[in-house]
Amino acid sequence: MVAVTSSWTEPSNTATALLLLGRGADPASERGVDCPGDLPAPSDPDLVARAAAAKSALGGRVFVLGHHYQRDEVIRFADVTGDSFKLAREAAARPEAEFIVFCGVHFMAESADILTSPEQRVVLPDLAAGCSMADMAVLGQVETAWEQFQDLGLVDEIVPVTYMNSSADIKGFVGRNGGVVCTSSNAERALTWSFERGSKVLFLPDQHLGRNTAVLQLGFSLDDCVLYDPHKPNGGLTERQLRDAKMILWRGHCSVHGRFTIDSVREVRERVPGVNVLVHPECRHDVVRAADLVGSTEYIIKALDAAPAGSSWAVGTELNLVRRMALAHPDKQIMFLDRTVCYCSTMNRIDLPHLVWVLEELVAGRVPNQIVVDPATARDARVALDRMLALP
Ligand code: 13P
Ligand code: SF4
Numbered sequence: 001m002v003a004v005t006s007s008w009t010e011p012s013n014t015a016t017a018l019l020l021l022g023r024g025a026d027p028a029s030e031r032g033v034d035c036p037g038d039l040p041a042p043s044d045p046d047l048v049a050r051a052a053a054a055k056s057a058l059g060g061r062v063f064v065l066g067h068h069y070q071r072d073e074v075i076r077f078a079d080v081t082g083d084s085f086k087l088a089r090e091a092a093a094r095p096e097a098e099f100i101v102f103c104g105v106h107f108m109a110e111s112a113d114i115l116t117s118p119e120q121r122v123v124l125p126d127l128a129a130g131c132s133m134a135d136m137a138v139l140g141q142v143e144t145a146w147e148q149f150q151d152l153g154l155v156d157e158i159v160p161v162t163y164m165n166s167s168a169d170i171k172g173f174v175g176r177n178g179g180v181v182c183t184s185s186n187a188e189r190a191l192t193w194s195f196e197r198g199s200k201v202l203f204l205p206d207q208h209l210g211r212n213t214a215v216l217q218l219g220f221s222l223d224d225c226v227l228y229d230p231h232k233p234n235g236g237l238t239e240r241q242l243r244d245a246k247m248i249l250w251r252g253h254c255s256v257h258g259r260f261t262i263d264s265v266r267e268v269r270e271r272v273p274g275v276n277v278l279v280h281p282e283c284r285h286d287v288v289r290a291a292d293l294v295g296s297t298e299y300i301i302k303a304l305d306a307a308p309a310g311s312s313w314a315v316g317t318e319l320n321l322v323r324r325m326a327l328a329h330p331d332k333q334i335m336f337l338d339r340t341v342c343y344c345s346t347m348n349r350i351d352l353p354h355l356v357w358v359l360e361e362l363v364a365g366r367v368p369n370q371i372v373v374d375p376a377t378a379r380d381a382r383v384a385l386d387r388m389l390a391l392p
Contacts, residue, residue: 011338067347145235
């Protein structure tokens with residue numbers, strides 16, 4: 001282990017750590033998207049200067065959005081940083097920017113394309129920056145489930161809600177069927193809105209955010225929730241289970257937040273007396289229940305900023321963000337909740353060479369890696385996104 005500051009200790013590397021850092025490739029599991037054009041070498045000592053020069057040449061024509069899980073080398077060039085909700089709003093609020101460079105993952109760039117005008121172009125620096133959770137709900141599977149609910153005469157009772165971390169297709173389905181998008185910072189309001197319109201919710205694709213919000217914020221019981229497995233006939237559920245359920249949770253999860261366990265919480269509480277455990281709601285239910293505070297990445301940052309000097313925090317979310325917060329607050333003891341490295345490998349695909357490449361291409365008059373959602377899907381998805389943006 002390498003001590004970075006007096007309080008920050010780097011988690012141990014796992015066998016896959018280098019791969020998770022985006023320094024390797026796993027052709028069997030990745031989408032196999034090559035970067036067209038000449039990607040600068042990571043060793044190029046002029047990368048920072050090149051990014052700064054290209055960005056300043058573009059001036060107000062470009063707006064760079066950076067999700068909190070991005071690497072430091074990328075986040076320093078963001079005009080705005082934020083959680084998924086804040087970034088969606090920021091994208092919608094920049095009609096003057098010809099190019100939105102989205103340093104985040106594919107579903108976020110899709111949402112930005114939907115929320116911006118047709119003249120604006122949204123660019124994702126590396127097209128392989130997807131999200132394994134978003135990939136766990138495929139439109140055909142959701143339509144099959146919906147037909148099953150239709151056959152049981154349940155669809156009039158069900159409001160579909162999708163987490164922002166889903167494809168534009170899924171958002172379009174939700175928009176067409178009277179539902180709403182939510183993020184980790186407004187899931188409670190989105191569910192309240194939905195239960196004013198129906199007696200059941202189909203929650204896509206993150207079972208944990210759905211369960212945590214329904215049980216810990218809306219007061220439902222675990223028995224009110226059922227898990228719909230798209231790989232099993234009828235989702236692996238009986239008719240009775242579907243009829244009785246309040247929350248039909250899609251069987252999806254975040255592989256990064258899924259690594260935090262109740263043992264991590266117990267272990268840190270034993271090791272660090274008085275520690276505050278602060279986690280993202282994508283963590284498993286038992287972890288969230290055992291934590292002191294839970295919230296979106298933006299919430300996590302605000303909680304750590306506001307914490308008193310000398311306080312101790314074990315944080316259960318992506319490592320780039322936790323490390324950045326620890327280094328920004330040397331007067332507080334901020335540590336990673338898990339003992340081993342836990343990057344989001346797809347967020348990490350966006351690195352400085354990719355950012356330099358897209359900015360220089362834009363300067364040269366070419367638009368690389370543009371994210372375009374087809375107009376019919378965009379129209380329906382926009383309905384669901386606008387409902388979210390209008391939540392009380
Ligand atoms: P928020 O930034 O909205 O909390 O989401 C976390 C996340 O997993 C993004 O992929
Ligand atoms: Fe997807 Fe999880 Fe990575 Fe967020 S942290 S982009 S949910 S895999």
